[in-house]
Amino acid sequence: MMKQDGHKDLFSWKNRLKRFKRDNNRWSMYALAIAFLIALPIFAIGFKLFSGPGETWSHIVQHLLWDYTSNSLFLFLVCGLMVVVIGVTCAWLISRYEFPFRPQLEWLLILPLAIPSYIVAYAYAGIFDYGGSLELILRYFELSMTKVDIMNRFGLAFVLSISLFPYVYVSARAFFLNQANNLLEASRMLGAGEGQTFFKLMLPLARPAIIAGLILVLMEVLNDYGAAKYYGVNTFTTGIFRAWFSIGEPETAVYLSALLIVIVFSLILLERWERKNVRVSDNKSNSGGINRIRPARRWKRWMIFIPVFVPVLLGFILPVSQLIYWATLTADKVLGPAFFQLSLQSFGIALIASLFAVILATFLIYFSKWSPLPFIQNVTKIGVLGYAIPGAVIAVGVLIPALGFDKWLIKIGESLLGIDIGLIFTGSLVVLIYAYCVRFLAVAYNPIESTSQKVGQSIPDSSKMLGVGNAKTFFRVEFPLIKTGIFSAFILVFIDVLKELPLTLILKPFRVNTLAVKAYEYASDEMVMESAIPSLLIIVTAVLPVILLNRLLLNR
Amino acid sequence: MLQIKEISKSFDGGKSYALRDVSFGMEKGDVGAIVGESGSGKTTLIRLIAGLERPDAGEIYFQGSLVSSIHKLVPPEKRKIGLVFQEYALFPHLRLIDNVTYGISRMKNKKARAREVLELVDLHGVEDRYPHQLSGGQQQRVALARALAPNPELLILDEPFSNLDAVLRAQLRNQVFEIIKKTGVTAIFVTHDTQDALTVADEILILKDGSLIQQDRAFKLYTQPKSMYVASLFGNTIMLDKALQSAFECPLNPQCCHAIRNENLTINTDCEYVTHAKVLKSTFLGNSTQLDLQLENGHRVSVITHERHIEDHIKIGFNSKDVMEFSS
Incomplete structure (x- = not known):
């Protein structure tokens, strides 16, 4: 009986505190510090909400909020439906059937991810414009058709869907390839036809994978600024820009940002809830992959080829062709020492930002591993949230503490030195790099975390048993084993930074420019043709790693 | 040399216990076996002894000094305990010689010492190979050599033979424990195979659902089990x-x-x-x-x-x- 009582005592606050004192080490503190640094912009937005909205807030609520909401809802519904239909159809046909050019199309379908959606938007504007490529081609064949105006929310939904569907394609295909074969065979043995197998069996089973991809698409839809701005569609993100930079009311931008954060968190919760409801067990015994069906008739094989090829055509080949055409027209004007310098600057910024992001992610992962406190593991997951938050919101969240810190420095400067030192952090590279780290930490975190999980616990444990401490174990054993993960993390962040637009627009230093911003500036200044060359440079840089990403997902 | 006093460990904040009030002691030079079904807490117990887990209550004394308690924890790298992992956990990017010298980098004649322990486990001329080039039984022996190289005071083996087939198992079991007896090191090994325990252990501990239900010499455990569970564990x-x-x-x-x-x-x-x-x-x-x-x-x-x-x-x-x- 005495012992029973003793155990109740074991998790009393007093004993918890004793163990906390024993288990709290410097790694816990470092991990917490990094998590705080990453979460700071969100805290800042939450904190700033208390100082009330700006004067135009009530105006926005009355006249614009409905516009933002209805447009965003429209984009959610239309893009959501389109990416699921395109992504799942392609994934299923690619996994299930054998048809002409299937191995090539398998990875070509991922390439639309290499083109930022605002660049796809510019390209399609060029195709459908007065005197645009479509008209030129039709005129060549002496045909004519009624003008299609795509500079509206329908066009925007099309552009976003055709450039974002690979998220759904990739995760659905990974599911079909890794999990499905024995189920498929069982379904066949039970006499189910192809249609029944797909709709009754595969589609419900793939639902968590499809939704995971869909959530990424919806987050990218919220994140988009360039495409919506160019097509003149008012969304939350364009609203944030307008509130801060046209109307000059940061408080209102903060309120809009907070609303966006709420939407994003509901999406995340929805996905978690969905995953809890359906637990599709990992089918580890299945290793062979799907045995593909090869339709006996030739025309049938080409019939399967068409729906898989069309998304590649619309999402990659057409926009890239348009850009190449423009590039040939504008090469003389755009290419030159200034462009070379701009490219160097852009690559340099991406290089520094991805280095920092990778280092921070590695620190966060390993510091929390080295902390014996269980809750640290959960706290560090905050670090991964940045990717869900739209770039414009992160920019707003970063500017608030940066401005506050600068004002404090100015005060100190005045009282101590009697001079006005001006804004030091705001509008500096430091803040820009910091914001990139906040936004893209998750991009670095995932590949590093997954390779480190593959290494397992017993390898570092055995190093410790041989008398080697945490940090040395990392350098001697773990780092050599997770190198590939760190390298792919670096490449992925590098590309994302290179493509990033809204956050860069808000935070970039005055004299500094990036390829993405340059493309955006050309397009906004009615020189959309000139945007082709910086756009193509981004695409070329992004294409190789997209293939790398594909390999990673396949290996997983 | 090892004293464990009323140690408890829960992984879910006290809802369930992986180990509850376990106490026992080991003498220098003994070979002890911890026997139990999967989920009985045996791996948790050795991880606590190694310092890789932290107890929620109780104390562990090693060579007369307190190493684990609710107030204090000597980190695993400072304990002078060798641990052979179930999956061997050899460093895949290092040659065998570098695996074995890993824990003795400060020793003067580390190469010589590494060759000595590799001889001891009957591996010759494999120093420059990588772990993936060895068979399971050879990897097991390298893991043993690596753990023995720094002359640990206590050697722990976690399910040492579970990854091997039956024939190799019996052969390697005898070989490994001959080596252990030769070095005179105190050893604890974890197993769910009672035959392993009866054959080589001086002292056997039976764990069930996180509690220690009997600790005795092999013969006594077989002839005078304290419960039906222990009796049926060792035979029909x-x-x-x-x-x-x-x-x-x-x-x-x-x-x-x-x-x-x-x-x-x-x-x-x-x-x-x-x-x-x-x-x-x-x-x-x-x-x-x-x-x-x-x-x-x-x-x-x-x-x-x-x-x-x-x-x-x-x-x-x-x-x-x-x-x-x-x-x-």
């Missing part, structure tokens, strides 16, 4: 319930439970307690035969025998010295 056991007691006409203390080992139930020999039985079914098992019997009073029981020729009606019996008695 027949529970002597009321019906069997009446069939054999052997009244036993009704306050206690009783059982008898299958091998002590003899066929057609003279014993203190006997009864007649009819063979309902006989199943050939290879080196033995399982008989489903119906006793005179209608009660049914199965026994395993090494007799080859069994008639339809037999006489079975046992002696009172072979009856095991448990308090519960």
Whole structure:
């Protein structure tokens, strides 16, 4: 009986505190510090909400909020439906059937991810414009058709869907390839036809994978600024820009940002809830992959080829062709020492930002591993949230503490030195790099975390048993084993930074420019043709790693 | 040299316990075995001893000094304990020689020491190979050599033979424990195979659901188990319930439970307690035969025998010295 009582005592606050004192080490503190640094912009937005909205807030609520909401809802519904239909159809046909050019199309379908959606938007504007490529081609064949105006929310939904569907394609295909074969065979043995197998069996089973991809698409839809701005569609993100930079009311931008954060968190919760409801067990015994069906008739094989090829055509080949055409027209004007310098600057910024992001992610992962406190593991997951938050919101969240810190420095400067030192952090590279780290930490975190999980616990444990401490174990054993993960993390962040637009627009230093911003500036200044060359440079840089990403997902 | 006092560990904040109030001690030079089913807490126990887990209550003393408690924890790298992991955990990017010298980088003649321990585990000329180039049994021996290289005070082996097939297992078991005896190091190993434990351990600990239910020398554990669970863990056991007691006409203390080992139930020999039985079914098992019997009073029981020729009606019996008695 005495012992029973003793155990109740074991998790009393007093004993918890004793163990906390024993288990709290410097790694816990470092991990917490990094998590705080990453979460700071969100805290800042939450904190700033208390100082009330700006004067135009009530105006926005009355006249614009409905516009933002209805447009965003429209984009959610239309893009959501389109990416699921395109992504799942392609994934299923690619996994299930054998048809002409299937191995090539398998990875070509991922390439639309290499083109930022605002660049796809510019390209399609060029195709459908007065005197645009479509008209030129039709005129060549002496045909004519009624003008299609795509500079509206329908066009925007099309552009976003055709450039974002690979998220759904990739995760659905990974599911079909890794999990499905024995189920498929069982379904066949039970006499189910192809249609029944797909709709009754595969589609419900793939639902968590499809939704995971869909959530990424919806987050990218919220994140988009360039495409919506160019097509003149008012969304939350364009609203944030307008509130801060046209109307000059940061408080209102903060309120809009907070609303966006709420939407994003509901999406995340929805996905978690969905995953809890359906637990599709990992089918580890299945290793062979799907045995593909090869339709006996030739025309049938080409019939399967068409729906898989069309998304590649619309999402990659057409926009890239348009850009190449423009590039040939504008090469003389755009290419030159200034462009070379701009490219160097852009690559340099991406290089520094991805280095920092990778280092921070590695620190966060390993510091929390080295902390014996269980809750640290959960706290560090905050670090991964940045990717869900739209770039414009992160920019707003970063500017608030940066401005506050600068004002404090100015005060100190005045009282101590009697001079006005001006804004030091705001509008500096430091803040820009910091914001990139906040936004893209998750991009670095995932590949590093997954390779480190593959290494397992017993390898570092055995190093410790041989008398080697945490940090040395990392350098001697773990780092050599997770190198590939760190390298792919670096490449992925590098590309994302290179493509990033809204956050860069808000935070970039005055004299500094990036390829993405340059493309955006050309397009906004009615020189959309000139945007082709910086756009193509981004695409070329992004294409190789997209293939790398594909390999990673396949290996997983 | 190792004293564990009322150690407890929970992984879910006290809702359930992986280990609860476990206490035991080990003498220098002994080989101890921790036996239990999966989920009994045996791996948690050795990880606590190694310092890789932190106890929620209780104390661990190693060589006279406190290494784990609710206030204090000596980190694993400072304990001088060697641990051979179940999956060996060799560093895949290092050659064998570098794996073995890993823990002795400050030693003067580390190369010589590495060769010495590799000789000890009977591996020659493999220094420049990588772990993936070795067989499972060889990897196991490298892991042992690597753990022995820094001369640990205590060597722990986690399920050392579970990844090996049956033939290799028996062979390697004898080899490994010969080496351990040769070095004289104190050792603890974890196993779910009672045969491993009986063959090589001086002292055996039985864990069940996070509690230590018996610690004894092998012979005593086999002949005087404290509970039905321990008795049945080490071999086929027949529970002597009321019906069997009446069939054999052997009244036993009704306050206690009783059982008898299958091998002590003899066929057609003279014993203190006997009864007649009819063979309902006989199943050939290879080196033995399982008989489903119906006793005179209608009660049914199965026994395993090494007799080859069994008639339809037999006489079975046992002696009172072979009856095991448990308090519960």
